[in-house]
Structure formats: structure tokens, C-alpha cells
Amino acid sequence: MNAPPPAARLSLRGISKRYPSVIANDAIDLDIAPGEIHAVLGENGAGKSTLMKIIYGVTRPDAGEIVWEGRKLAISSPSMARELGIGMVFQHFSLFETLTVAENIALSIDRPQAELHDEIREVSTRYGLPLDPARLVHSLSVGERQRVEIVRCLLQKPRLLIMDEPTSVLTPQAVQQLFATLRRLAGEGCSILYISHKLDEIRALCERATVLRGGRVSGEADPRLESNDSLARMMIGGELPACTLNPQAPGELRLALNGLSLTSDDPFGTALQDVSLAVHGGEIVGIAGISGNGQQELLAALSGEKKLARADGLSLRGVAAGKLGPSARRALGLGLGFVPEERLGRGAVPEMSLADNALLTGATRAGMLKGPWIQRSKVREFAREVIARFKVKAPDEDALAQSLSGGNLQKFIIGREVMLAPEVMVVAQPTWGVDVGAAMLIRNALIDMRNRGVAVLVISEELDELFMICDRIAVLADGRLSPAIATADASVELIGRWMSGDFSEKDSHVPA
Template sequence: GVGMVFQHFSLFEALSVAENVALGLNKDAVSKDLDKQIVEVSEAYGLPLDPKRLIDSLSVGERQRVEVVRCLLQNPRLLIMDEPTSVLTPQEVEILFETLRKLSSEGCSILYISHKLEEIRTLCDRATVLRGGKVVADCDPRQETAKSLAELMIGTSLSFPEPHAAKLGDERLVVKGLSVKSPDPFGTDLRDISFCVCAGEILGIAGVAGNGQVELMEVLTGEKTTGNDAVLIDNAPVGRENTTTRRRRGMCSVPEERLGHGAVPEMSLWENTILSARTRLGMERNGFLNLGIAHDFANGIVQKFNVKTPGIEHEARSLSGGDLQKFIVGREILQTPTVLVILQPTWGVDAAAAADIHRALQELAKGGAAILVISQDLDELMAISINFAVISEGRLSESRPTGSMSVEEIGLLMGGVHSSVGKKGAA
């Protein structure tokens, strides 16, 4: 009687909708009329699906429908959902909420796990707040504000950074006509992407997961090279240059995956600083490492970003996800880059840590850095970005002032409605 929809889907992309649904059902529950059952259930709950379509051909929102329908065919009395809206457009979120309300009215209990506090307030009848693995509060979320819920989560008062007044300088990061074919058969090709980020600017790029964010990040940071003139840092073409060379020119970056990409799990915190900071901070000379600089830098990150750790000699994997994220973000910001590219900056961190990271990004921008933030969190981007664009199916919309875009318009762009696929300032 328990159905579960996880944050990361458990679907086989080479199989059809019906085949994936069958894999999640008990042997006795799989009938010859499974296709008909899928159609009937999916339409009854406002989640239409074609049982014969391959998972590979579905959008992320449609893939989540497969997970939900698979649960519904088991007639669950309890449905558990973990961060269900992290990969959905605003319009898809509303469809999901209507489905959950219908299920609730039919007597199904729903356990909804999310860090998006406004969603909790909108959807839930009751909220339980966890902190440090313990229950610290039980409340009616409709009687709380997002701020009061966040303060219950962190156990202290919370202040959000104020939007900073933009004083834009020269173009620092310029991308012109970037088109790259993904080597991954399930990846996303980048299609004629053009934009620029000026000194003092935070440009936010939103999009549903799997629409080219990772591929764009890899090209910008030098993990994958492209035409030399497709990417420029301070007017210097760097498209063919590797990551180390781009760091020398002033670019730092924070990847989405913390362990394995942002940090080596088995290495200590101070050793992990060497991976990205040795070039800009002069930790290496004549083939020898200056360990004193590495230790001082690691201690500075821990103090500045309030990273909870017994010491910098401890392995990266010993930190919580939120503390490791703060350490990695701090490692890049404290190198005072002229260009910072960051993917999912506050993924998996609490509200207080997210506010600290946002404040640090704004301070860096005030100092003249050009910052590109790629995130699935619309609230985050709306709060810190000066200008805003949307990536969908490997194409980028024209960037516009953040305040000029409605959530509905952003949702349509995230869903693939490219009324204006533009090029902002990339001449």
C-alpha cells in the first residue's frame, strides 16, 4: 500500500512507458490490458501518457508522470514524494498539485518531502520540520510564512540578502554562436547560443534538468573545447583552451556534482583546495607545492563560510552535503575570479547556507566579477539575478531584466516555447 516517487527517476530510457511501468509492478498486477490501464489512469488524474512511447523521447515532466502512474496502478494508501518539483516547469508543478489534491480527496495519504517552502504552504495540510535528523516542529504551514518555516529549519533568525544595485562594466564573458553536438546519445546538443555577462552582473539561466545545462557548463569551463572565437574572456578567445588556462585568465567554476567532480571524496579539505586554486594562488613553484598556502586557504574557507568540520585534514566525504557545497563555493569565490560560472549553487543546502552563498555571490559581483548562475531553482534566480534567460532543448532565450519576466512567461520558455531565441549583446 506504499508508493514512492524518488527525486531521481528509476526509468530505463531504452524501454517504453508500458515496459517501465510493468517493471515496477508485482507479477500478479501486470495484465494483458496494461496499455489500456495506463491510458485510463493517466487521463483520470490529468497525466496523459502514451504507453508505447520510449522514455528517451519524453520530457522530464512526462517521465515523472510515468513514475506517478506506476504508483497509482498499485492503488497506494500512502504516496511518498521526494523533491517532486525540482525538474518541473511552473505549469507542470500546477498539474502535479491538482493530481495530488485529487488523490488526497480520494483518501490517499501523501508524504511530501521538499525544501521549497512556498510549495509546502500551498499544498500541505500539516508540516513536520526536521533539523539534524530530529523532529523540531509540527505546524500548520498555511499559518506560517516561508521565513518562519526556514527559521524553524535552521534554529535561528534568518536574513535574506538585499538585491544589489547593478553597475555594469565591460563585457567579461562573451559566447557567440555556440553550437556543440553532445557525444552522449542521451545528452543535449547546444544550438546557436549567444550571450554576454558584464562586470558587476549576475546573469541567471533557468531550465528544466537535462536541457543542456551540463553541456553548456562543460564548454564554458574548458572541460570540452569548441571553436576558439565561440567563447571569450575579457575579449580573449578561449574556446580551444583547457580549464587550467582559463583559470589563469580569471575564470573559476562550481560544478553540479559535489563529490567526484567538485571535490575528491578521499582527499582532505586542504588537498582539495590545490585541485583548483594552485594556479591562481601560486601554490606551485618549480614543481613543488607550498602546503602552507593550501592550509591557510582551506582554513580561510572554513571560517568565512562557516563550514562545520573538525579540521581541514578531514576527508571531503566526511562533510554533510551542505557543508561540502559551502566549502566548494567558498574555494572558488575566495580566489576572487573575474568570471565565475556556477551550476546549482545551493543544491542540497539549508536556507541559512543558501542565503550566505547568495550574499557572497552578490559581494563578488559588486567587486566587478561577471557571474553566470545556472539553476533549476526559479526563486533563487529571481532573487539574485540582474538579468535572466532560459535554456530549453539546447537553445537559450534572449536575456532580459529579471523584474520584467513573469513566472508564467518563464514557465513557457522552460517548456520549449521559444518566442524569442536571442542574442544579448554578443557582437
């Protein structure tokens, strides 16, 4: 344990916070020196976000003390935190899409707009975050929106900046840019609390790391001296499990998109432009890209939740299926399995039991119906099998879907779709918010399906994951889909450039 630095900017002592069903923070100690980039590392649900909310005054701790620049105090609200000099950039932005950059910033900083325009320009160029104050937010890319949030914090001259998983929405190139900005800020004496579960980033950026596990501090380290494995051990309390993808020849064409163009129902959604894609049996194709680039529209078009104008825009096992609804696509001849990114409310009905949720998509394929009547015993049997085979932590099949943790529910939904023995499987964000062990179980289940000859399409924001499990990778950027190239020929740099919408292959060695 490090002794607290003599003049810590912020010290937390024994911070605890409990919620009705969980202890989010249990006696957490943390010290941050001026100008230090300090990582808070932990899996989803380890208590990182709660701790940050306590520092930013959003949530109040049940016990413990906060010492800010030598003074004990209670941070009672975000505005008090801002007055103290604490800024926070949230994972999910709070910007009004119909307002300009300057107008959005003016909402939280009380200064005349003309002055703000100049200040925004000045601050954004000084820190390498180019930004036009007059642009409307809905026309900005996600990376640019994050710049708005950061500039908004910088205008208040923070002495502590909290970044909550800032890179989950950025291309690899934009991540490097962000790091340069953060280092510069730290050089000027601003302390930075950097929250993430990405080990590489933390080792590249941070000087110190506090690792949380299950709401407690499980270790402190200098990440520059640690390896990914040693950090992962602190984070998950065990080794990082692995998965392997043995090369195999792809089979017949199972899923094809042929020049699909589609407008979005959401006024700020992204229209799909001329998207073509082929997925064969026995391969996993990954679609990388940051959410909001047409992922939702593409998924709705694949699942049948949104029907296409042309039947041949989508074919499943050679059948033109564009005008079919979800249940027709799921039926025996076509055999589509689909896991949406929202689990509660879309993939599962929150207030229904796991058995009823098995019935949701399994009814016709798994023979759970007899005429118009439901055969309860078959439904239960199927649900029990999913629970057992996918190691879902639930008391029994009568447990309500909403009582399961996000990772367990995801295991159940993926298990349900896998056990319906689809010919084509489409999975969105398979391991979002899922702990490392469950993530590996899910990834291995997908690889297992591929080995059995199923065509698998994975849409994910996690590049590491796609490189781990995909035979081929394509990128969806601004509604357009890049060519799908073999994972072995793809580099993070190339995919990163594609994510920004530039689909040329200029400095890769792959023939076009």
C-alpha cells in the same frame, strides 16, 4: 499536538534510525488520516528521506512501531509496502530509457501488455496526466517521466502515496497540474505524504504539516494558517536570512558565447543549439531550467572540460578561448573561476585533505608552486584562509574533503574559487543540498563578487534563488537558450513557459 485521528491510515510511533555517523530519525511520531495531504517539511539532512524509506520498506528502523490501518506490522520490503497499498514516487526516477512507457510499467506490474496499454491510457486521462504508453522513455521530458512514475503507482490503487520532492524537476505550470492531480486523488480517499522544503507549495497544497529538524519532530501545524516565516522558524529554528541586490550599471563584456552548438558525449544527453550569451562585469546572470536540458553540456563547454570546435565559440575578456583547456582558462589573463554541481569527485577529491583540494585549482593562480615543487606552507595558509573566511566547519586544513557535510564542502569549494580572485565566475547549483544559513552565505559571497565587478553566471534549478540574486535571467530548455531579460521584468509564469521551450514573450510587457 494533535490527537491521533480515530482511524488513521498510518501511524508512526517513536521511529528511530541511526547510521554510523548520524542519527537520521530520533523518536518520530506521525499520523496520516485517509484522504489527507500531509506535508513532511525539513531542510536537507533533517531526516525526511530516511523516514520515507522506512515507511516504504527500503530501510528498517532501529526502534519504534508502524501501525497501518489499525494493525501493527513491520514493513520488510518495498514489495510488501506495495501490497499494503503504499506507493512512492522517488525524487530520482528509476526508468529504463531504452524501453517504452508500458514496458517500464510492466516491469513492476505483472499484467499482459495489451491490458496495460488500455489501463495506462484510462488512468492517465482520468487524473489529468496525459501519457502515450508506446513512447520510448528517453524521448520524454522530465515532467512526463514523473507522470510515468505516478501512473505506475496509481495502477496499483494505492491508499497512501509518498511524493519525495516531486516539484524540483517541474516547471511552475507543471507544478500546478500536479497539484490538481494530487487533490483529486486525495478527494477519492488516498492519503498523500508530500515531502518538500518549498514553503509556498506546502501552504498551497497541504492540510497538515510535520516539520523535522535534525532528525526530530520540531513542530506540527496547519500550513494554510501559517506564514512562510513561521514555518521557516520551525524548520531552521531561526529567521530566514535575507540578501539584497543593489542596482548597479554593468561593466565591460567578460564572457560571451557566440552561437555555440555542441553535441553531447552522453547518448541520452542534450545537444546545445546555437547558444549565445553575454555576461558583463558587475552583473549576475542566471540560467534557469531543469537539469537535463543541456546544463551539463553547457557547463563542460564553459569550464573547458569539453573543448569547442571553434575557438571563437567562447570568449573570455575578449580572447577567443573555445579551444583552451580548463587550466588555460583559469590562468591570469582570462581568470575563469568555476564551481561544478558535483562537489565530491569533481569539485574536490574525496580522499584528499582540504589543503590538497585548495591546491587542485589554486596551484598556479595563488602562487603555490616554486618551479615543479609544491610550497606546502602556502597551500596550508590559503586553505586556512578559505576555512576561516567562509566559516567552513572543519577541524583544520588536514580534514579529508569527504568528511565534510555537503554544505560545508560547497562553502569550501566556492570559497576557494572566490579567493582565487577570478574575473569571470561560473557556478552550477550553488546551494543544492546546502542548509539555509550556508545558502545565504554563498549567495552573499556571489553578490559581493558582483559588486566588486566580477562577471557571475549562475546555473540553477531553484527559481526562487535566481530571482533573489540575478540581474538578468535566461532559460535553458532542450539545448536552446532564451534571451536574458532583466529579473525585474521577468515573472515566474514567463520563465515557466520558457522552461517548456516556448520562448515567445506573448503575454509579458517586455519589448522584444
